[in-house]
Amino acid sequence: MTVEPDTQTQEHGMQIGFIGLGNMGGPMAANLVAAGYSVTGYDPVPAAADKGAAAGIRMAASADEAVSGAGVVITMLPTGTHVLNVLSGDGDTLGLLAAASPDALFLECSTISVDDATTAHALMLETGHRGLDAPVSGGVVGAEAGTLTFMVGGAGEDFAAALPLLEVMGGRVVHCGGPGAGQAAKICNNMILGVSMIAVSEAFVLGEELGLTHQALFDVASAASGQCWALTTNCPVPGPVPASPANRDYRPGFAAALMAKDLGLAADALDSTGVRAELGRRAGEIFRELTDSGSGGEDFSAVINTIRAATASDGSDGNISNSASMNSTDSNSNTAGQPAGQSGAV
Structure with a gap:
């Protein structure tokens, strides 16, 4: 038409x-x-x-x-x-x-x-x-x-x-x-973003296991040396940043499948240049695993659910259900489920 x-x-x-x-x-x-x-x-x-x-x-x-x-x-x-x-x-x-x-x-x-x-x-x-x-x-x-x-x-x-x-x-x-310089900058930027989102998510899961509320960890890290975009703008848990995708069942935002694609481009660039970047490569593997599991249409911050699931399957000494119950007493609670999201394709 x-x-x-x-x-x-x-x-x-x-x-x-x-x-x-x-x-x-x-x-x-x-x-x-x-x-x-x-x-x-x-x-x-x-x-x-x-x-x-x-x-x-x-x-x-x-x-x-x-x-x-x-x-x-x-x-x-x-x-x-x-x-x-x-x-x-x-x-x-x-x-x-x-x-x-x-x-x-x-x-x-x-x-x-x-x-x-x-x-x-x-x-x-x-x-x-x-x-x-x-x-x-x-x-x-x-x-x-x-x-x-x-x-x-x-x-x-x-x-x-x-x-x-x-x-x-x-x-x-x-x-x-x-x-080509624009694409080079984009690939480098998104490698930083992918790695930092995984680090922020791992920290929140660790905080849950140690008895911290989401808000307490956010209030400290957002004003300390852990501050980054993945924390203060796209926070992977609901509550501290109301506009983050975590507050709308991880609807993207920026879809996990697109992050996996961008980190794949970064891996290709690493191969062609010979740069050693262990965290960038591992981040790509983690987001590909998230996408392959059926969560590619969710926001990339949903990687926190993968970390929770892996923690539970490892049988760690920490009790996820107890820490989740602790968090449910405030408005920042989250679950270990992987809610469905919308497609993030361009």
Whole structure:
């Protein structure tokens, strides 16, 4: 279904093609429309397309059609294979590089490998376009609020041209270096995040075994040297941080399956560089195990439930049921169950 754009979307006189209107791309494109940009979008999932149309995005019947006449093309897709295929076409389609206007500026916002990002950038230049890799951090909440952090790789003049758009969708925009540097920063950032969430979760389970309430541990660690984003923003237990996914049955947020994917990209980069990173690799294994267990659609902070389950199966001296009962006397109680969540796919 094609929807004509509202008159306000013509304010900036720039046509944007947006490919991938899922949990992240949809809100990002909607924020551009709200800021007065003309956005034509495409997503093969009917629900995503319908939601995009409701947000004022003109919906096209194909990716090629969405970027026809566009001076800026934004992609937000699941994997590097998806990105390279949609850029070059698959035999039945022209591909975005052929369908877009000459000298279009491509903003590739998916999280993919550094190798795929540099390959995509080379293809953009070979076909007469400009390109940036610009992955994001901040999750669905950040996409909806327009407070994402963009990590950008590419030429300085292209970064300057894209900056007004990126500032609509994000609260912080960092030029990290040349092609692929944005993806490199994203992979490193998420390796830190994955490791720190496991550490925070292990600490809370240990605190339960030692008789600490969730609130007491939070009050100490959040104001001490244990302070980190995984604790103060995405706390893995309900109560101390009301906005954290733990308070809504671990609905993402940032899905565990996506963390497993990103840590897989980090492992590939570790292999290619020869860097020894034992915690990063082990974190990837833990999140893959969480995903394989059927909890990949839950927020990545649900890893705490895996730690509790492993503690119980090990037959530790601490009594989980007793400590859980202790915690149930305040508003910060949690259980060892693994509640179902929503898909966190982009």
